Amino acid sequence: MTRPAMHGAAPEPAAPAGPRVLIVVPTLNEEAHIGEVLAALLPFARQSGARIVVADGGSGDRTAEIVRAVAARAPQVTLMHNPLRLQSAAINLAVDRFGGGADWLIRIDAHSSYPAGFCGILLEEAAATGADVVAISVRAEGAGFWQRVIAAAQNSRFGNGGAPHRIAPKGRWVDHAHHALMRIAAFRAVGGYDPAFSHNEDAELDFRFRQAGYRIWLTARTQATYYPRRTLRALARQYYNFGRGRARNMLKHRTLPGLRQALVVALAPAVGLAVLAPLSPVFLAPAALWAATCAGAGVMLALREGRTEVALSGLAGAVMHAAWSAGFWAGLLRHGGRPQAVPA
Secondary structure, eight states: OOOOOOSSSSOOOOOOSSOOEEEEEEESSOTTTHHHHHHHHHHHHHHHOOEEEEEEOOOSSSHHHHHHHHHHHOTTEEEEEOTTOSHHHHHHHHHHHHOTTOOEEEEOOTTEEOOTTHHHHHHHHHHHHOOSEEEEEEEEOOSSHHHHHHHHHHHSHHHHTTOGGGSOOOSEEESOOEEEEEEHHHHHHTTSSOTTOSSSHHHHHHHHHHHTTOOEEEEEEEEEEEOOOSSHHHHHHHHHHHHHHHHHHHHHHTOOOOHHHHHHHTHHHHHHGGGGTTTOGGGGHHHHHHHHHHHHHHHHHHHHHTOGGGGGHHHHHHHHHHHHHHHHHHHHHHTTTSOOOOOO
16 A cells, blocks of 8 residues: 655654554644644654654544644654544554554554653553553643633542542453553454444454454553643533443444443433422432432532532533543434444
């Protein structure tokens, strides 16, 4: 397959002896963050000979322009068009075009920031543990009012349900966490990401990794900073899609939700009982209990952090839970409760 031309006149330096690394950054309208992300990755790429591929899904802002400007100065950077737009398809395409000879794939989220030494630590963890996948935790951080409120909710156990990649972990083996480093041979052996998944594609791939006998290590030595949505409406849309993705995942692999997911799955029908409140107040009880729990959780978090605005994190958490549950049921109903055959 013909590779797209590299931006910049200088040839890419030869990689030194050791693991060869392909870094893929899927983007779509990320002009606010992509420059910072590339600046954080370039020292490692220059030292190791790694290639950085920015797979852009057709951004309408200055994302591509910023990447081209960086690539003109840094031959380690390539801008690749991703016609299918989705992150899953972007990474598959980048591995197909640029993964030849590489040992490791590092997936980078353009809507995040990464500390110094991030990529090197991932490789060290893989060497020390023998892991096929090294995953990371993420911590949300906000700038504006609602982004700070949403970040507080996502960092709390009330909001994230104790997901391993949302809490400060000890290094341990896990079934699923936020993707960072993957052995390319393992990635190819299981077929890569399912390009039909717009959300939850990482959990779906982790299921196939485990089925094939590959191991996932959650490192405690580094993490990413994630910048959440800036409005409750955008947050609801995001978590609705997360819920649909989880339903599709479970249908595809004929699995059942875990306990913490089952509680959120039950939320939509439980709250739906409120429409029967005119018949009896008892039908209002589930919705009232849930609302009180959310409000109480927000107040407790605000007292713990000493920030009044954090009291609204209960509202943000409620939006996350309700949207996820609604999306999950929409995903089930869309596919008629039957597993959907999707080519990987």
